[in-house]
Amino acid sequence: MIPVGYAHLVRKLGLQVRPLECPAFISGAVNKRVDSETQVLFPRNVAIDDSVTRHLEFALRHEGVNLEIIDAVFEHLDPTELVERLMATPTGAHIRRICFLWEWLTGQSLPVVALSTGGYVDLFPADRYVVADEPVNSPKFRVRDNALGTCDFCPTVQRASVPNTPVFADLLAEADRALTSVTDPALYERALSYLYLLETRSSFAIERETPSDDKQERFVQLLQHIGETEFVTENWMVELQNLVVRDEYSQEASYRTQQNWLEDSTGRVTFFPPTPDDMRRAMTGLEAFINGTRCHDPLLKAAVGGFGFVYLHPFMDGNGRLHRFLIHHALARARAREKDVVVPVSAVMLKNIPDYLAVLSGFSKPVTRLWRYTRGDITPIVTKNGNGRSYRYINFDSEVAFLHTMVQKAVQEEIPRELAWLVGYDAAFQQIATEFDLPNKDISALIRMIQSNQGKLSEHRRKQFTHLPIEALDRIEAITREKFVEGG
Numbered sequence: 001m002i003p004v005g006y007a008h009l010v011r012k013l014g015l016q017v018r019p020l021e022c023p024a025f026i027s028g029a030v031n032k033r034v035d036s037e038t039q040v041l042f043p044r045n046v047a048i049d050d051s052v053t054r055h056l057e058f059a060l061r062h063e064g065v066n067l068e069i070i071d072a073v074f075e076h077l078d079p080t081e082l083v084e085r086l087m088a089t090p091t092g093a094h095i096r097r098i099c100f101l102w103e104w105l106t107g108q109s110l111p112v113v114a115l116s117t118g119g120y121v122d123l124f125p126a127d128r129y130v131v132a133d134e135p136v137n138s139p140k141f142r143v144r145d146n147a148l149g150t151c152d153f154c155p156t157v158q159r160a161s162v163p164n165t166p167v168f169a170d171l172l173a174e175a176d177r178a179l180t181s182v183t184d185p186a187l188y189e190r191a192l193s194y195l196y197l198l199e200t201r202s203s204f205a206i207e208r209e210t211p212s213d214d215k216q217e218r219f220v221q222l223l224q225h226i227g228e229t230e231f232v233t234e235n236w237m238v239e240l241q242n243l244v245v246r247d248e249y250s251q252e253a254s255y256r257t258q259q260n261w262l263e264d265s266t267g268r269v270t271f272f273p274p275t276p277d278d279m280r281r282a283m284t285g286l287e288a289f290i291n292g293t294r295c296h297d298p299l300l301k302a303a304v305g306g307f308g309f310v311y312l313h314p315f316m317d318g319n320g321r322l323h324r325f326l327i328h329h330a331l332a333r334a335r336a337r338e339k340d341v342v343v344p345v346s347a348v349m350l351k352n353i354p355d356y357l358a359v360l361s362g363f364s365k366p367v368t369r370l371w372r373y374t375r376g377d378i379t380p381i382v383t384k385n386g387n388g389r390s391y392r393y394i395n396f397d398s399e400v401a402f403l404h405t406m407v408q409k410a411v412q413e414e415i416p417r418e419l420a421w422l423v424g425y426d427a428a429f430q431q432i433a434t435e436f437d438l439p440n441k442d443i444s445a446l447i448r449m450i451q452s453n454q455g456k457l458s459e460h461r462r463k464q465f466t467h468l469p470i471e472a473l474d475r476i477e478a479i480t481r482e483k484f485v486e487g488g
Contacts (some may be wrong), residue, residue: 153285
């Protein structure tokens, strides 16, 4: 089999890029295009000449837009070849897209006169990709710039990866309606507070950290005011980082100025984020995406903003919690309510850690393989950096699908479960307090013990309350079962 398109360019030019998930080949064993999970086969009759430009045209026509590879190819491509091809086929859709991308990605200008005729062609095929809500026509090559981002950071998302059901906007509306059945104002406020606390503890738990009461309270307050800040900026992110890190020695005054990395218990590096210079350029683009108007879709805003942040890792500490915080920020901005019901995304992620880690490693593993390093006594000694383009041009299909699932579980399973628990707890507490003269802390402890043990008070727990008659414990047990059934 003969590699064609992107696979040919990667091999011929020795490009240092992340591996193609589904490379294309020409094969004599097929007489039409054949797609599989690992490769795409084309018959021999689609053979093209061996020029870089023609393989780029083939790739754009048949394989989609891979900005990482295209940007890498441009470092090896003589722009004269582009000009000659454009002059030979001035109406060719794909060569016009390539010429536009050349100027867009390199910042250079091709010495050609602007095209005066012909319809505009989409930079990203709108039937395959999620595209900008407000595309901009570029008259020089008559290309419609519908990219989601800028040359500093441009995410791609294929339409097929975005779940159609349930509709994401409907999920957010369902979250806002979740408490409407709670008519007691005091219980309503407690339910809100409980969801904020649940999300706070879960976000820290994912990082295997138990926050102090003070830090926990500050993070809860942060979530309560999450929709009030409109724009994401470096200064704002620094303020947030100072609130969520472990101690004052980890607080930073700006985005990082040194290289960071993640490693496992053996000292093996599991993730190299971009270099400080590459990170700063990409963060400029990510902030533009989050704050801009090219994409209004809340699911994409949350997935790209949140996961893009953690992939860029702009701080030495606190990136994970801030990445999940940015997900909430996007969801809150989309809903624009005076007081939001926080969607406990972290709580659901905590219950689905293998899936969460699989999404993260789907990016971190291939990008880290582009680095070369040796182990040092304290820090890894980097002998070859990865390329910044790998962090600027990311496909977020997996992240979008994963976040949709997490929000759906949070709205349809986690929130109802937690609300039912609160309703059952309050009803049981009130009834027990009416029938028995017990300290509030004892009533609370008994309810939790019984409910956590499938409605039974274990013999071990009964021994802790030997001052109460057996009949009283039996009655408290029965009340708790009854009220939680009613609340559920």
